[in-house]
Amino acid sequence: MEFNDQLVxxxxxxxxxSLTPAVLASGMERLAVEFGLEKDRGRRFAMWCLMHVMGSAPDLDVAFKDPADQNAARDFMDMLDRAGPALS
Incomplete structure (x- = not known):
């Protein structure tokens, strides 16, 4: 799942x-619905990462039942924190 493909x-x-607030809100809603319906772990993780970057990711214990997925998400958040404010 490519980042640009997710955005489009x-x-x-x-x-x-270029997004207006209304388009951003609508896109975030579509993303959240698709995330809730997605069964593939990799796709769910990619969608969660995008939601996290956009500031609307659900809490880890809600998003991921598998502790390994929760740890991967924590690693992703730590990586963004180390990269600095330009990426988080």
Whole structure:
């Protein structure tokens, strides 16, 4: 699942700077619904990462039942924190 593909799928563009607040909110809602329905662990993780970057990810214990997935998400958050404010 490519990052730009996710952006286009949920927001209609890969240029986040061009999004209006209404389009952003609508895209986040679509992303959350699709996340809730997704069964594939890898796809769910990719969607959760996008939601986290966009500031709307569910808590780890809600998003992932498997402790390994929760740990991977924590690792992702730590990686973003180490990368600095430009990426988080």
């Amino acid at each position: 799928r949920h927001f209609g563009t890969s240029d986040l700077a």
